[in-house]
Amino acid sequence: MSDSRRPGFVMCVCTGKCPGFEKMDIWDFINQVRMELPVEYGIIHPQLCEEDGDRYLEQTLRQGTPIVVGGCAPRMQRKMFRDAFEKKGLDVEKDLIPIDVRDMTTEEAVSKVIEAMKENGVYDD
Ligand code: SF4
Numbered sequence: 001m002s003d004s005r006r007p008g009f010v011m012c013v014c015t016g017k018c019p020g021f022e023k024m025d026i027w028d029f030i031n032q033v034r035m036e037l038p039v040e041y042g043i044i045h046p047q048l049c050e051e052d053g054d055r056y057l058e059q060t061l062r063q064g065t066p067i068v069v070g071g072c073a074p075r076m077q078r079k080m081f082r083d084a085f086e087k088k089g090l091d092v093e094k095d096l097i098p099i100d101v102r103d104m105t106t107e108e109a110v111s112k113v114i115e116a117m118k119e120n121g122v123y124d125d
Helices: 027-034 051-060 074-086 106-119
Strands: 008-010 042-044 065-071 094-100
Touching: 008 027, 027 042, 027 106, 051 074, 065 074, 065 106, 074 094, 094 106
Parallel strands: 008 042, 008 065, 065 094
Antiparallel strands: none
């Protein structure tokens, strides 16, 4: 894998009040992802499916850099982020790697991210 396929990682915490993320330590999780996994960056966003989330995606998405989003169901993510990806000339089916990390411990969520990155050919260890 070339460096240009190294993805960005965004953890969407669903306002920070969603019971789906109560089992994990969100700060331990994002710090493990950004420091230990082969990602360009790792950040936490409060609510990617709100209007400012769309604006955030439009400001930060760029061709050649896929993004992995930890959050809710992949099907929902693709639906909600499709327009922002299209506006930037990206394909939500290929350039988004959506992962459902709800109801997981920190370790379970990190493992799931690694597994999804490997499955999608963007894990360069
Ligand atoms: S994208 Fe999913 S996880 Fe993020 S705020 Fe919306 S519903 Fe919640």
